[in-house]
Amino acid sequence: GIQVEQSPPDLILQEGANSTLRCNFSDSVNNLQWFHQNPWGQLINLFYIPSGTKQNGRLSATTVATERYSLLYISSSQTTDSGVYFCAVAIAAGNKLTFGGGTRVLVKP
Amino acid sequence: GAVVSQHPSWVICKSGTSVKIECRSLDFQATTMFWYRQFPKQSLMLMATSNEGSKATYEQGVEKDKFLINHASLTLSTLTVTSAHPEDSSFYICSARGRASASGGSYNEQFFGPGTRLTVL
Numbered sequence: 001g002i003q004v005e006q007s008p009p010d011l012i013l014q015e016g017a018n019s020t021l022r023c024n025f026s027d028s029v030n031n032l033q034w035f036h037q038n039p040w041g042q043l044i045n046l047f048y049i050p051s052g053t054k055q056n057g058r059l060s061a062t063t064v065a066t067e068r069y070s071l072l073y074i075s076s077s078q079t080t081d082s083g084v085y086f087c088a089v090a091i092a093a094g095n096k097l098t099f100g101g102g103t104r105v106l107v108k109p
Numbered sequence: 110g111a112v113v114s115q116h117p118s119w120v121i122c123k124s125g126t127s128v129k130i131e132c133r134s135l136d137f138q139a140t141t142m143f144w145y146r147q148f149p150k151q152s153l154m155l156m157a158t159s160n161e162g163s164k165a166t167y168e169q170g171v172e173k174d175k176f177l178i179n180h181a182s183l184t185l186s187t188l189t190v191t192s193a194h195p196e197d198s199s200f201y202i203c204s205a206r207g208r209a210s211a212s213g214g215s216y217n218e219q220f221f222g223p224g225t226r227l228t229v230l
């Protein structure tokens with residue numbers, strides 16, 4: 001099956017710093033989503049981005065499908081950005097998502 | 110739009126009992142729902158894919174007789190953990206595939222419920 005690798009596994013930031021999270025995948029994908037899992041376990045949809053670039057406030061994401069990677073940018077980080085960020089992909093329309101291992105982010109005040 | 114609910118949010122049960130978890134799409138119709146399990150400090154692992162009106166498709170290694178899935182309507186799927194044991198203790202999360210209501214968006218996008226934390230004593 002498809003392999004999804006996220007880096008770095010852990011990230012500690014000072015409040016106000018910028019950061020980049022990476023997601024590499026091993027096959028062509030039809031779906032790529034970024035999520036933020038909050039401390040209570042809820043997965044929050046950040047981006048649906050099988051290709052291209054999107055921005056939402058302080059967050060933006062870019063997927064280069066031909067090179068099989070996606071990047072999530074966090075700018076001016078806040079303590080509320082702490083949590084685990086997951087990338088998940090599917091290889092066919094509407095197909096099951098395969099999750100990466102996640103990046104655990106801690107933003108210190 | 111695109112809200113998915115789960116009930117209960119947490120449950121504690123005795124070993125050998127059965128537990129039912131409900132997953133509902135509140136503002137859209139979901140022809141496909143998915144069930145995941147997450148152990149502490151690990152990623153989400155897909156257990157099964159549930160299509161409305163048909164039998165669920167289970168991932169390799171997931172016992173279909175232990176984890177019963179019913180997707181009786183376009184807005185409701187249930188997961189029943191039968192004869193639960195302590196090793197079944199985990200965080201169970203459902204997702205639904207559908208179009209975000211007001212803003213359009215892709216039918217491929219999945220939306221997740223808040224999860225159910227199961228503890229088996």
